[in-house]
Amino acid sequence: MKIFTAQQIREADAYTISQTPISSLDLMEKAAIACTAWICRHYSEDTPVYIFCGMGNNGGDGLAITRLLRNRGYDAHAYVLHHSSKTSADHTANRQALQQQYPSAIHDIPENGLLPRPDAHALIIDAILGTGLSRPAEGWTAAIIDQLNELKAAHHIVAIDIPSGLQADASSLHTPVIKADQTLSFEFYKLAFLLPENAGYVGEICILPIDLSPDYIAQTPSRFNITDTVQIKNIYRPRKPFSHKGTFGHALLIAGSEGKIGAAVLSAKACLRAGVGLLSCHIPKCGYEIMQISAPGAMCFIDDQKDHSSSFHNHIPNAAAAAKYKTIGIGPGLGTAAGTCWAFEKLLDHYQQPMVIDADALNILGGSPALLDKVPAGSILTPHPKEFERLFGKTANDMERLQVLSDHAVKRHLHILLKGRYTAMAFPDGSIWFNTTGNPGMATGGSGDVLTGILTSLLAQGYPPEEAMLMGVWLHGRSGDHAAAECSEEAMIAEDIVEFLGKSFLQLRKDHSC
């Protein structure tokens, strides 16, 4: 799914109006019908509804929703906030329609006027500012936002299209923004919804279709996108009947140190479960029995050192030897001992195929920019926000962090995924894809190690890095969702994500039954 900018959304609107029989007022009515249906599904008829409307089209939506809720028997009132002397034609048309049918439902609030005190249990609808926001809210508009946010403890707030004050394509950090419980947005996610810094404003997101032109959507490029199941199904390659373990690649996993052999085990299990043909794990002596017992499908190389690894570079003594391993996954629980850093540098001297770099391997790169330059083009880096900061430095806000993420992916020809609720995957062409599978149950030690195993496995099987990244992150999140459904977000642990990988793969199969 594409994520359009506010400007592109306006263009989609204009294109739809000019190229189809739908007028701009029809579009507003469709949007209002969709919102009203959602409100009626979630709040009973005896809920008083206070709809705060701005002077633009977002306010127009609010006026139309008031009329439609009244038609359904709700005690709905529109409070029109005169924060601007300008108004839009569709706002005016919907005001007239409401005035005609339900004149007592309109309440004008002049600039600096007082807001009503909502009844107990009233629902508050925020239709003050939409994607037409041209600057951060200030003055009276900011004061209204603050006052409505104070009501949040006692009332639900539903934002129409976007919480008022939130900028769709820029950071809104330290500016006044409505803190919605739910956001009902039209047709597309806005980029701002996917940033952790806006989690407190957006609440739950519901995307409502309003039939914007499919031609405009198809032909308009977007730098930001969201992965979906259909796309992942198209990436997925079913196995051919005569394939053998050589078909699915040999991966080398370099992971674990004393006290963190579990990270290596989780990664190895995930790598095997995600379908690798052969897996060799390089681990320090202290991990040998643990690994062999926990993941008997994996072969083991034992390091000379007891508690950390420092000789794994010997598997790739020259460029020719690199061909033995389709890919290498390195990092989970590896530690940053001097010998490990040294061996990592030697490994990078000879291994030039795309690899997966995670956790301590990222921390080692963070301490050595020269080493970062040696990472093979096409590799997948999997930092969480702290590792990202160690690698690429602090940023002022999430929007700036996305830019830094993208800049490094382009400059270094890497695939870099920044982990989180909506993992952001940056490609060497400058585009960024967001993943929506997954849940807070995955915020548990070891889930990242599982992801490294999955990605390493997919690369070994011959998926190109861009496809491995999109599919691996989707599979990881989907397996976490299955695990949460089965045993709760609280009780699920990283192993459960591995256990449910099978169920996620089954979802990708197309039905070919005769």
Ligand SMILES: NC(=O)C1=CN([C@@H]2O[C@H](COP(=O)(O)OP(=O)(O)OC[C@H]3O[C@@H](n4cnc5c(N)ncnc54)[C@H](O)[C@@H]3O)[C@@H](O)[C@H]2O)[C@@H](O)CC1
């Ligand atoms: N394709 C879509 O997504 C559709 C969008 N519609 C609605 O239209 C909205 C966009 O409408 P508009 O472009 O009229 O924009 P807004 O409704 O956001 O309002 C713009 C008005 O607010 C003023 N304004 C901007 N920033 C301000 C600030 N910081 N403080 C005070 N006033 C400020 C502007 O001067 C202008 O008068 C969407 O968010 C959505 O609610 C729907 O009506 C129909 C379809």
Ligand SMILES: Nc1ncnc2c1ncn2[C@@H]1O[C@H](COP(=O)(O)OP(=O)(O)O)[C@@H](O)[C@H]1O
């Ligand atoms: N709230 C959440 N919603 C969705 N996914 C999440 C959430 N919290 C964590 N995750 C996922 O879990 C994984 C955690 O990785 P990481 O922090 O590296 O864990 P660890 O270092 O313990 O292995 C990431 O892939 C992240 O996207």
Ligand SMILES: [K+]
């Ligand atoms: K709004």
